[in-house]
Amino acid sequence: MEDRVNAFVPGPRAHASGKPGGPLAGLNFAVKDLFDVAGVPTGGGNHDWAKYNAVPERHSWAVQTLLDAGADLIGKTITDEVSLGILGENPFDGTPINTAAPERVPGGSSSGSAAAVAAGLCDTALGTDTGGSVRVPSSFCGLYGIRPTHGRVDTAGMMPQAPSSDTTGWFAREAKTFARVSTVMLGEAPAALPTKLVIATDAFGFADPEVAEALQPMVARLKRIVGEAREDLMAPQGLSVWSRAQRTLQPVEAWQTFQPWVEATNPRMAFSVAAGLLNGAQMPASERSWAALMRQEARARLRHLLPPGTILCLPTTPFPGPLRGLPTPQLQPLRDRINCLCAQGGLTGSPQVSLPGATVDGAPVGLSIIGGRGTDAALIAVALAMEEAA
Amino acid sequence: MEDRVNAFVPGPRAHASGKPGGPLAGLNFAVKDLFDVAGVPTGGGNHDWAKYNAVPERHSWAVQTLLDAGADLIGKTITDEVSLGILGENPFDGTPINTAAPERVPGGSSSGSAAAVAAGLCDTALGTDTGGSVRVPSSFCGLYGIRPTHGRVDTAGMMPQAPSSDTTGWFAREAKTFARVSTVMLGEAPAALPTKLVIATDAFGFADPEVAEALQPMVARLKRIVGEAREDLMAPQGLSVWSRAQRTLQPVEAWQTFQPWVEATNPRMAFSVAAGLLNGAQMPASERSWAALMRQEARARLRHLLPPGTILCLPTTPFPGPLRGLPTPQLQPLRDRINCLCAQGGLTGSPQVSLPGATVDGAPVGLSIIGGRGTDAALIAVALAMEEAA
Numbered sequence: 025m026e027d028r029v030n031a032f033v034p035g036p037r038a039h040a041s042g043k044p045g046g047p048l049a050g051l052n053f054a055v056k057d058l059f060d061v062a063g064v065p066t067g068g069g070n071h072d073w074a075k076y077n078a079v080p081e082r083h084s085w086a087v088q089t090l091l092d093a094g095a096d097l098i099g100k101t102i103t104d105e106v107s108l109g110i111l112g113e114n115p116f117d118g119t120p121i122n123t124a125a126p127e128r129v130p131g132g133s134s135s136g137s138a139a140a141v142a143a144g145l146c147d148t149a150l151g152t153d154t155g156g157s158v159r160v161p162s163s164f165c166g167l168y169g170i171r172p173t174h175g176r177v178d179t180a181g182m183m184p185q186a187p188s189s190d191t192t193g194w195f196a197r198e199a200k201t202f203a204r205v206s207t208v209m210l211g212e213a214p215a216a217l218p219t220k221l222v223i224a225t226d227a228f229g230f231a232d233p234e235v236a237e238a239l240q241p242m243v244a245r246l247k248r249i250v251g252e253a254r255e256d257l258m259a260p261q262g263l264s265v266w267s268r269a270q271r272t273l274q275p276v277e278a279w280q281t282f283q284p285w286v287e288a289t290n291p292r293m294a295f296s297v298a299a300g301l302l303n304g305a306q307m308p309a310s311e312r313s314w315a316a317l318m319r320q321e322a323r324a325r326l327r328h329l330l331p332p333g334t335i336l337c338l339p340t341t342p343f344p345g346p347l348r349g350l351p352t353p354q355l356q357p358l359r360d361r362i363n364c365l366c367a368q369g370g371l372t373g374s375p376q377v378s379l380p381g382a383t384v385d386g387a388p389v390g391l392s393i394i395g396g397r398g399t400d401a402a403l404i405a406v407a408l409a410m411e412e413a414a
Numbered sequence: 415m416e417d418r419v420n421a422f423v424p425g426p427r428a429h430a431s432g433k434p435g436g437p438l439a440g441l442n443f444a445v446k447d448l449f450d451v452a453g454v455p456t457g458g459g460n461h462d463w464a465k466y467n468a469v470p471e472r473h474s475w476a477v478q479t480l481l482d483a484g485a486d487l488i489g490k491t492i493t494d495e496v497s498l499g500i501l502g503e504n505p506f507d508g509t510p511i512n513t514a515a516p517e518r519v520p521g522g523s524s525s526g527s528a529a530a531v532a533a534g535l536c537d538t539a540l541g542t543d544t545g546g547s548v549r550v551p552s553s554f555c556g557l558y559g560i561r562p563t564h565g566r567v568d569t570a571g572m573m574p575q576a577p578s579s580d581t582t583g584w585f586a587r588e589a590k591t592f593a594r595v596s597t598v599m600l601g602e603a604p605a606a607l608p609t610k611l612v613i614a615t616d617a618f619g620f621a622d623p624e625v626a627e628a629l630q631p632m633v634a635r636l637k638r639i640v641g642e643a644r645e646d647l648m649a650p651q652g653l654s655v656w657s658r659a660q661r662t663l664q665p666v667e668a669w670q671t672f673q674p675w676v677e678a679t680n681p682r683m684a685f686s687v688a689a690g691l692l693n694g695a696q697m698p699a700s701e702r703s704w705a706a707l708m709r710q711e712a713r714a715r716l717r718h719l720l721p722p723g724t725i726l727c728l729p730t731t732p733f734p735g736p737l738r739g740l741p742t743p744q745l746q747p748l749r750d751r752i753n754c755l756c757a758q759g760g761l762t763g764s765p766q767v768s769l770p771g772a773t774v775d776g777a778p779v780g781l782s783i784i785g786g787r788g789t790d791a792a793l794i795a796v797a798l799a800m801e802e803a804a
Contacts, residue, residue: 072505115462115682287742290684292505295676298688352677 025098029121031140033057037099038064040087046094048208051201054140054149056133057100058107059084059192060181068183069103069133071116072291084181086150086192086209093208098146101136105297106282107152107185109133110160110359110366111346115294119348124166125387128345131161134193138165141195148196148205154185155274156366158193159392162378164345166388167195168202168407173397174373177209186277189270189370199411206404214408215401220334221250224258227338227365235339235389238382242391242410246337249409256329258336259322263364266322270367272315275304296352322371330374330396335406337393340378341365344387368394377403379410415488419511421530423447427489428454430477436484438598441591444530444539446523447490448497449474449582450571458573459493459523461506462681474571476540476582476599483598488536491526495687496672497542497575499523500550500749500756501736505684509738514556515777518735521551524583528555531585538586538595544575545664546756548583549782552768554735556778557585558592558797563787564763567599576667579660579760589801596794604798605791610724611640614648617728617755625729625779628772632781632800636727639799646719648726649712653754656712660757662705665694686742712761720764720786725796727783730768731755734777758784767793769800 032054038061042048057067060080067074083091091097102117104110112135113119120139122130130139134151138161141149151158153171162169170193177192184190194209196202207213223243228236247253259266279301285291286301293301330336342361350358369376374397378390395403422444428451432438447457450470457464473481481487492507494500502525503509510529512520520529524541528551531539541548543561552559560583567582574580584599586592597603613633618626637643649656669691675681676691683691719726732751740748759766764787768780785793 113680115680286685290503290505290686290742292682292684293688294680294682295688295691296680298683298685299692301685302689302692352680 025145029123029139029143030118031101031120031136031143031145032099033067033102033117038097040091040097042091042094042096044094046092048090048204049094051147052096052098053090054099054101054137054146055087055097056103056137056151058103058152058183059087059150061087061097061100064100066183068106069114069116070105070291070293072289073106076285076289080181082181085178086182089208101140101149104133104135105293107133107154107157107183108278108297108300110156110362111355112161122165122345125345127347128164128387129348131164131345133157134161138162138167138195141167141197147201148194151193151195152182153191153193153369154189155270155370156362158195159340159366159369159376159378160362162195163340163390164388166380167197168199168380169193169195169378170206170400171369171376172210172400173375176398176400184281186274186281186370188277189274199407203404203408210400212401214405217249217405217409218333218335218395218402219251221247221253222329222334222336223253223255224336224338225255226257226259226263230263230364231339231342234384235343238384238389239339239391242379242381243337245410245413249406249413250335258338258368260325261318261321265318266371267364267367269315269318270371271363272307272311273319274370275300276307276312279304319371322368326368326372326374327396330394332396335393335395335403337391339365340390340392344384344389373397375400375403377407379407381414415535419513419529419533420508421491421510421526421533421535422489423457423492423507428487430481430487432481432484432486434484436482438480438594439484441537442486442488443480444489444491444527444536445477445487446493446527446541448493448542448573449477449540451477451487451490454490456573458496459504459506460495460681460683462679463496466675466679470571472571475568476572479598491530491539494523494525495683497523497544497547497573498668498687498690500546500752501745502551512555512735515735517737518554518777519738521554521735523547524551528552528557528585531557531587537591538584541583541585542572543581543583543759544579545660545760546752548585549730549756549759549766549768550752552585553730553780554778556770557587558589558770559583559585559768560596560790561759561766562600562790563765566788566790574671576664576671576760578667579664589797593794593798600790602791604795607639607795607799608723608725608785608792609641611637611643612719612724612726613643613645614726614728615645616647616649616653620653620754621729621732624774625733628774628779629729629781632769632771633727635800635803639796639803640725648728648758650715651708651711655708656761657754657757659705659708659712660761661753662697662701663709664760665690666697666702669694709761712758716758716762716764717786720784722786725783725785725793727781729755730780730782734774734779763787765790765793767797769797771804
């Protein structure tokens with residue numbers, strides 16, 4: 025299979041056949057190069073990572089689970105360096121092409137997985153989401169994508185970044201495929217539809233006006249599916265305040281994760297990645313202790329907002345994918361804005377699904393739904409209903 | 415010519431013949447890959463530098479000067495990334511081998527130039543010295559090396575780092591060759607020998623005791639050559655205080671130099687190099703203004719200490735080359751100590767020559783002589799006299 029969108033890591037393609045007769049028989053999948061595949065070096069998107077880390081002897085839990093369910097593994101995909109990136113630009117392996125908007129970035133860090141699914145090179149693909157790494161490429165590439173409840177899907181054999189925020193997620197082009205894979209990964213079939221919808225007015229107000237506008241038909245459809253709807257603030261303390269807390273906690277944990285590798289090998293990395301790690305290394309204790317308290321407030325807010333049967337909707341990203349190759353100073357404000365709409369994931373651990381269906385200037389942008397912790401299967405049911413009602 | 419010490423940058427070897435009949439006829443030279451050679455990309459020790467910078471159309475002043483004097487150019491040599499390094503370990507092109515002590519680093523950032531001369535692959539080689547990048551590899555590889563008076567040797571076509579400290583220097587195995595090249599580069603023949611010697615007790619006390627001990631025979635020889643000798647402090651404010659000032663000013667200027675490249679291209683670099691640049695970017699204004707004042711004090715001190723006819727001697731480095739491949743946390747304290755004996759160069763602009771002739775555990779370590787600004791040719795005369803008296 026030709027990799028016409030630069031989604032797969034260079035070199036021999038990792039491959040494994042699924043068990044015959046499983047629920048995912050007939051599907052194939054790709055896996056972000058942060059997941060262990062037995063006998064294949066885990067590259068991590070940085071050419072100095074595999075030198076320091078042994079070739080894994082067993083599959084990661086997520087890969088083994090999909091293989092056991094009958095799906096065939098067809099390759100490992102490009103990721104932002106050690107998952108530190110949200111746009112999908114990797115200076116070592118290149119930027120995967122976003123089929124839905126080729127002049128724009130695919131989003132990251134699960135860039136190659138999203139690009140491969142969007143291009144039809146595979147049915148589904150595994151990604152990771154710490155600060156938005158499944159949700160953002162889902163939005164930019166026009167895919168279904170899930171960040172499950174934190175702690176629900178086993179992350180064994182997945183390269184960690186910030187363990188208190190890390191999750192395993194996946195992508196699909198179609199809700200039916202998305203639901204089949206989700207049933208296996210969650211160990212639960214799509215659950216009953218929620219009956220109440222909260223429209224996050226702060227998040228819609230924070231997105232580009234054209235994005236908020238473009239998502240309105242999807243919001244209307246969602247209202248019809250769910251029934252009762254009302255408007256409220258997701259983050260009364262401020263989206264930027266939640267973001268600030270997440271951008272304090274996550275880099276501190278990322279530095280704890282990567283410090284031994286950095287200190288042992290002085291690896292080459294893009295300047296922006298090194299800057300991010302140093303930001304974590306230098307974080308003042310006063311910021312860290314405040315951020316831990318704000319995390320508790322954010323969790324309390326979502327518990328209050330999302331009792332059983334209620335979901336919340338918001339734009340997945342404030343804009344569609346930015347143009348490829350923008351200079352660094354233009355990228356940082358974009359990353360900052362994306363984080364304001366994604367921070368709740370890592371901060372609260374609530375499950376979130378990004379739904380495709382809207383475009384701005386021809387480029388996709390996703391509508392997200394969030395439920396209370398553990399309600400992942402209800403969000404899958406909404407994805408199915410949204411596709412059926414489209 | 416086989417590059418058995420990994421001194422030259424990979425790829426086709428840059429080559430140019432010197433003008434026939436010049437004073438350097440019969441000599442050949444290599445040039446650190448920070449100097450422009452017409453028609454050859456200037457690599458700068460970082461694989462993302464040449465992508466951003468045009469291929470030079472003319473030779474740098476230093477290369478042109480050596481060619482005009484009749485020396486043949488035989489290649490470009492490995493450098494620490496964009497001259498930011500003092501040990502000579504480059505993750506892109508590898509670490510040149512120090513012939514005099516193969517298990518130890520060659521020193522940097524002019525690592526390949528020093529390694530090529532030490533291995534006998536060429537007669538002389540151009541380097542740059544901002545914070546010690548000629549002096550340190552001279553010491554570790556057992557070579558003659560000069561950091562000229564700041565501003566004396568034209569740096570046109572040399573990649574800048576911190577312009578108020580940057581200089582063009584050169585290496586040789588023998589004092590006679592060193593003097594021939596110096597006469598051309600300085601435009602001045604070796605001058606009269608100095609008549610007074612100051613032994614920098616603070617610097618000898620700061621070096622490893624075995625280094626101070628190993629240098630005593632050279633110091634004795636130097637006393638005989640110069641005549642009158644006395645002991646004094648080089649840096650009464652503290653070697654570590656001078657070092658702190660230089661390590662404030664130099665990274666700030668380096669960030670100013672490289673910021674446009676970094677922001678335009680987000681280049682890959684070793685983590686330690688990115689950390690150094692960010693250190694400059696984040697330097698508080700209060701530190702910067704203090705460091706500028708300490709620079710004035712340091713200049714006044716050397717003017718006071720080094721009237722015409724007087725030179726000062728000190729160990730070039732506090733120890734011989736450290737072992738290759740040490741982990742990052744062990745390297746930083748070593749870099750810090752090296753800087754305490756090298757900071758005076760960038761801080762004051764005084765000329766300094768490192769002389770070979772001592773070893774510790776079989777590894778070379780150099781003795782340095784420093785003169786007042788503009789007295790470079792007298793230091794060359796001392797180098798000749800030291801070799802003759804050996």
